[in-house]
Each structure stands twice: as structure tokens, then as C-alpha cells.
Amino acid sequence: MNQNQNVFIMDHPLIQHKISLLRNKETGPKQFRELISELAMLMCYEASRDMKLKDVKIETPVGEADSKVLSGRKAAIVSILRAGEGMVSGLLKLIPAAKVGHIGLYRDPETLKPTEYYCKLPSEINERLVFVIDPMLATGGTAVDAISQIKKRGAKDIKFMCIVAAPEGLEALTKAHPDIKIYCAALDKELNDHGYIVPGLGDAGDRIFGTK
Ligand code: URA
Numbered sequence: 001m002n003q004n005q006n007v008f009i010m011d012h013p014l015i016q017h018k019i020s021l022l023r024n025k026e027t028g029p030k031q032f033r034e035l036i037s038e039l040a041m042l043m044c045y046e047a048s049r050d051m052k053l054k055d056v057k058i059e060t061p062v063g064e065a066d067s068k069v070l071s072g073r074k075a076a077i078v079s080i081l082r083a084g085e086g087m088v089s090g091l092l093k094l095i096p097a098a099k100v101g102h103i104g105l106y107r108d109p110e111t112l113k114p115t116e117y118y119c120k121l122p123s124e125i126n127e128r129l130v131f132v133i134d135p136m137l138a139t140g141g142t143a144v145d146a147i148s149q150i151k152k153r154g155a156k157d158i159k160f161m162c163i164v165a166a167p168e169g170l171e172a173l174t175k176a177h178p179d180i181k182i183y184c185a186a187l188d189k190e191l192n193d194h195g196y197i198v199p200g201l202g203d204a205g206d207r208i209f210g211t212k
Helices: 013-023 029-047 085-094 141-152 167-176 204-209
Strands: 007-009 053-059 064-070 074-080 099-107 114-120 128-133 157-165 181-187
Touching (some): 013 029, 013 181, 029 085, 029 128, 029 181, 085 204, 099 141, 167 181
Parallel strands (some): 074 128, 128 157
Antiparallel strands (some): 053 064, 099 114
């Protein structure tokens, strides 16, 4: 159990079942993509729990209903390239009106620091609830930097969603951005010497896109 109030590790049975299928090395790209999208959708259900509502009256075929509709900030999804792309469709199923942005970072071979090579965000990002997505939170370097860049462009209300997190990544992200809520479908044991999450699921980008 994570002690940080801003960190949510999913315990829903459907999520745990799908994570097991995802981890299996025999799972091919088609099923892997479907599972990543389904997991993102299930996680979005939880991550959207505190969205604001307002009261409305609705005419049903039978009478008037006191009902509720979303009233808070409009949503944006920001996919961290390239593996974040696998999660976009799942979030859009639940929040179809969300605008979608992209951010890409590479590791500078000399400084080893994540360096931005692409960033296109939806308009009025400062007024939106922003879901930043990347399936793997490994060292946390990319997520920390991506969120810093997104904040620099004005975003204030940010949630980060990943499928598998390593303790090292969670610690780095909560330290660098204590104001954001973090949603993980699974928290794994550790990182190996190559920065892969153990047991994890391998290279998420390669498994989504069938590359090697
Ligand atoms: N990125 C991945 O795709 N997998 C890992 O295990 C770590 C980072």
C-alpha cells in the first residue's frame, strides 16, 4: 500500500486480470494494444472520479428528472511519445470531447537528461484538466520532465496515468511534482541495470507497435 495520498494503485479485479495478460511474453501486438487501451479506459474511470458536476433538470419521456452533468474544467490528454499513444483510445472512449496533445523527449547521449524534441498541446491548456499518459513509469526522468514542460506552458491541474510503475519512478515523480495525482495499474518491484521495470512487461513501445 502506498502511503502517499496522491498515489493510487489500482486493485480492481478486471485491471489485475488484464495486467497479467499484458505481462505475458506470448501476448502479441494486437492483443497487447487492445489490453493497453482497455486498461487505460478502466483507469480513467477511477482517475475521473473527482470531476466536478452541476445540477440540471432533464425532460425524460415520462417526467422531469433532477440530474447532473459535468461542469468543471474541459479535459486534455497529453500522450508521452511514443508508448503513450497506446493509451489514448481508452481515455477517449470515456471522455470523447477531450483534446489530445503530444510531447516527445529523448535522452541526450552526453548529459543523459531528457530533452524535448516535440510538444504540441491543446489550446487553453491552463484551463483544462490534463491527463498525462505513459504506460511505464521507470526512472521517472521522462515523466518528471514532460510534466515540467507541460506546466511551463500553463497547465495547472494535472493527473499522471501509467500502467506499470517502479518504486524509483514513483518516488522521483512525487518528489518533483507533489501537486499531481498519480494513477498506476500496478506497482512493481524494481528497475534492472538497463532501466527496465522488473518484472514489468518489457518495452511497451515495441510491444504496442510490434517493433524490436
Ligand atoms: N520503458 C519500457 O517500455 N519498459 C520498461 O520496463 C521501462 C521503460
